Amino acid sequence: MNVRIDPFTLTPGVAGKPYIDCGIADEIITNFKSSESSKYVYKITGLRGSGKSVEYGKVLQALEKDKNWLVYPLAAEGSGVTALISYLSQEDFINEQKTETSVKTNATAEGGIPIISGKGSIEITKTYAENNNFYDKEAVLASMIAKANKKNLNVLVMIDDISRTDSTVELLSILGTMFNRGKRVYLVVSGLSKNIEEFFTTSRNNPSNQAISKSLSFFRRGDTREVKPLDKFDIANNYEKYLGVDAAEAKKLYDMTLGYAYAYQVLGSLYFNKKETETLEDLIPDYERTLFKSYNLDWPELTDKEQEFIRSFYKGKTGKAKDTKANMSNPDTYNMYRDRLIEKHFFSANQRGYLEARLPRFDRFIEIWCND
CATH class of the missing domain: 3.40.50 (Rossmann fold)
Structure with missing residues (x-):
């Protein structure tokens, strides 16, 4: 019986073979x-x-x-x-x-x-x-x-x-x-x-x-x-190399990670060990379960107002400032909480007036586990 060795790792501090150097x-x-x-x-x-x-x-x-x-x-x-x-x-x-x-x-x-x-x-x-x-x-x-x-x-x-x-x-x-x-x-x-x-x-x-x-x-x-999000081309290339998938499938895998290093390793490991009959969609429950355990440490450390801002961001759906503000109880505090949550690495702001989420499926975590 041939045993395949999973190149991906979930051990903190260990890079593993698919390590992507951020410099x-x-x-x-x-x-x-x-x-x-x-x-x-x-x-x-x-x-x-x-x-x-x-x-x-x-x-x-x-x-x-x-x-x-x-x-x-x-x-x-x-x-x-x-x-x-x-x-x-x-x-x-x-x-x-x-x-x-x-x-x-x-x-x-x-x-x-x-x-x-x-x-x-x-x-x-x-x-x-x-x-x-x-x-x-x-x-x-x-x-x-x-x-x-x-x-x-x-x-x-x-x-x-x-x-x-x-x-x-x-x-x-x-x-x-x-x-x-x-x-x-x-x-x-x-x-x-x-x-x-x-x-x-x-x-x-x-x-x-x-x-x-x-x-x-x-x-x-x-x-x-x-430590910023991993490069999308490096992630896709490693998925092709270590999972044996084509470029289109590698792109789908990247889209599910948002460049988040832990998600990259989790999804890579799940895909490497999946059964031949399983599809990418079949991996989502285990993928979310693993990520949510980590998110459950992050969420309680946020203030009530920071949590409200994140909820407003996801309700707005577009990432545009005006759509997030539309869901905030006090839109005048938008800049303050935007800056705080960028500093805490929950968002990136690469375009003026627009935020990007950095945690994949964080909206699902909030919807399921943080519903007041």
Whole structure:
């Protein structure tokens, strides 16, 4: 029995053979490795399922293979500074010798961090643990990065699906001081636009929040790259190549995806595994079911007014501003919510006065599952 291997994948962050290059990862890698570039921070944004993690992963894998780079992917919900110090402590150059691993710390002392390295490092760790007056995470991290740089090593910190937590704010604030001091430390994050924007949200009633926002100005100014819809010709060409369909059928398949990366993979996988007696129309129920599970995460995160705008857009049917406004309770707010939802990647605005939906069959999801 011959088993056919499905080239399409639904695993987040995995490209698979039919990967369509959008150029973001290549741009980041090229700039980071160029001596003429002054770019140190990149934020990769886009919808859920747009391919952010794939571009993130491509950067990670490419630079991990480069002997001049130390690459540390950190968990978005982890203790970033402590984890980064622990990762760096495992590098041989930190104490310049290879010895058997042993850890001694004072568990009752605040701030004691296990440094997994040689005995020399362990004695330093013990000193920090027993006398907290001489211990500071920022100073330790700065010293480690300086040592890496002296060895001609660049340090890349990466966080996938980033969101604002006390830990990520602390890490980014400390990294900001590294940039100011000219250290060769780099940062790549991926995430939803709204989650990244939360790092810069200030409150007049919270002075500490305003101070945090100012300390992260380097992060705000860092380059942002949005993962946009995949090229229609690339999608059609890959469907022809991997599914063995003709150009007309490939075009029909593309039309069902709207260039949305997750939809491209889902539909490709369903078509690859369909029975000979099944048609494209037969795949629609499973296609919608899979997409709707993802949409069910997006919809509750929208405000009531944003949800009303999206409903008005689909009721208008044409995408023209005048037809959307005709279904809004307050047409004067059209521009505000249009801009918000473009920023959140639900729409594209390639023509003046006209919006295009970016999520395939999202109208069906709203009609079936979000009917008030």
